[in-house]
Amino acid sequence: MTDPRAVRSRDAILAAASSLLLDEGPGALTHQRVAEQAGVGRATVYRHWPRPEQLLLDLMTDVDMPYFQEPEAPIHPWLHSQLRELADAMAVPHIAAVTLTLMQGALWDPNVATQRDACLEILNERLEAALALAAANREIDISVDPIDFSAILVGPIIYRVAIQAGSVSDHFIDQLIDGLGRWAVRSIRGPDQPERSSRHHESPRP
Amino acid sequence: MTDPRAVRSRDAILAAASSLLLDEGPGALTHQRVAEQAGVGRATVYRHWPRPEQLLLDLMTDVDMPYFQEPEAPIHPWLHSQLRELADAMAVPHIAAVTLTLMQGALWDPNVATQRDACLEILNERLEAALALAAANREIDISVDPIDFSAILVGPIIYRVAIQAGSVSDHFIDQLIDGLGRWAVRSIRGPDQPERSSRHHESPRP
DNA sequence: ATTCTATGAGACGATTTGACTCAAAGACGA
DNA sequence: TCGTCTTTGAGTCAAATCGTCTCATAGAAT
Incomplete structure (x- = not known):
């Protein structure tokens, strides 16, 4: 599997599949179209990926997740920079297409669901580390569920880019981070800024 | 087009397509499979929907958007109930499938994009009305972009349900609404509760 | 130079697609 | 109730596609 011919074919096929996915969507990922787009024989595509879904899965595996690594204190500017990078990546049509x-795909293909869960697990671990660091620096008042944390931070960005088809301004990111202050953070700007008592859990639970 | 036979066929086909979409995804929506699932002739499906994409589009047109209608003051419990309904609807697998x-589909099909934009436009108008009412009742301090408003409220719910494949707790909704207080709302619980000065726009803009 | 492997081209039956015909069942007006 | 009109279901048919196969050839490895 280190044969230069094999890696050449594999790369050409992946590039062709990526281009097709971007231009025409997952429905266009047939062996025939991928083969002619890649300039390889149809049988070659079958050899590497007997089922088209596996090709799609490999496409999605290739996108890496360099976000929320190595948390830094204070957490506010770090979060801002990480969310900025995430938003910029989602603005690339190919990334958005693969993400969606x-x-x-996770709704119907258990393998895709597993893939998605792996991505989320990485995200959760990193955000948990970031929250731990922030707590150690007395930036955070209470323990926050990293799953809620990621949903509240990442959800609006996905929504803005993928659903609203809009761009993510720095102001928008600021709003997101500022919103955290209400329920989770003692002083999002650092431990030197005192804040009155948290209103967390004050809201009624019907 | 009011012929009972035609509406019978049309309903059976739509139901079959809906079931297929839910069980196996959009790729399963071929004339053949829809016809046999609906128990109608294959030519009948062609007669009603010459292209499978139109069938998919009609499926998506059928889901209505009863959310954020008729805003009420105070805005907090109203928002909570509306987000609760939205989350419950998204928890129905069929709704989530159609939404995703x-x-x-909007990424590649301009017609689907138009459909999506129409949904978003409705949402924006309703949230704008809600914000206007809240401002009139002195619940809101500054003018808020309803587009940002919906992204920050709806984004996390979509993310939680469709990406994290989790459920939306009332506590989660509370966190969302409480987060708004930091940058937009004078007192989210009503005009009788005074709040200190807003920290909006205090954050640096790199 | 020789051996091994991946490739590309093509053949093949099976399946799907889209468009057509046609008899029969059902809906509607008189 | 009867006659007319429309929709339907079943079927045919060519074209395209799919999945699998064979085989000669180019390229890689030794």
């Missing part, structure tokens, strides 16, 4: 395909 | 299909 992953989300949708 | 709509999101993904």
Whole structure:
């Protein structure tokens, strides 16, 4: 599997599949179209990926997740920079296409669901580390569920880019981070800024 | 087009397509499979929907958007109930499937994108009305972009349900609404509760 | 130079697609 | 109730596609 011919074919096929997915969506990922787009024989595509879904899965595996690594204190500017990078990546049409395909594919293909869960697990671990660091620096008042944390931070960005088809301004990111202050953070700007008592859990639970 | 036979066929086909979309995804929506699932002739499906994409589009048109209608003051419990309904609807697998299909299809099909934009436009108008009412009742301090408003409220719910495949607790909704207080709302619980000065726009803009 | 492997081209039956015909059942007006 | 009109279901048919196969050839490894 280190044969230069094999890696050449594999790369050409992946590039062709990526281009097709971007231009025409997952429905266009047939062996025939991928083969002619890649300039390889149809049988070659079958050899590498007997089922088209596996090709799609490999496409999604290739996108890595360099976000929320190595948390830094204070947490506010770090979060801002990480969310900025995430938003910029989602603005690339190919990334958005793969992300939405992953989300949708997980509804029916258990393998895709596993793939998606792996991505989320990484995200959760990193955000948990970030929250631990922030707590150690007395930036955070109470323990926050990293799953809620990621949903509240990442959800609006996905929504803005993928659903509203809009761009993510720095002001928008600021709003997101500022919103955290209400229920989770003692002083999001650092431990030197005192804040009155948290209103967390004050709201009624019907 | 009011012929009972035609509406019978049309309903059976739509139901079959809906079931297929839910069980196996948009890729399963071929004339053949829809016809046999609906128990109608294959030519009948062609007669009603010459292209399978139109069938998919009609499926998505059928889901209505009864959310954020008729805003009430105070805005907090109203928002909570509306987000609760939205989350419960998204928890129905069929709704989530159609929603994700709509999101993904909009990336490549301009007609689907138009459909999506129409949904968003409705949402924006309703949230704008809600914000206007809240401002009139002195619940809101500054003018808020309803587009940002919906992204920050709805984004996390979509993310929680469709990406994290989790359920939306009332506590989660509370966190969302409480987060608004930091940058937009004078007192989210009503005009009788005074709040200190808003920290909006205090954050640096790199 | 020789051996091994991946490739590309093509053949093949099976399946799907889209468009057509046609008899029969059902809906509607008189 | 009867006659007319429309929709339907079943079927045919060519074209395209799919999945699998064979085989000669180019390229890689030794």
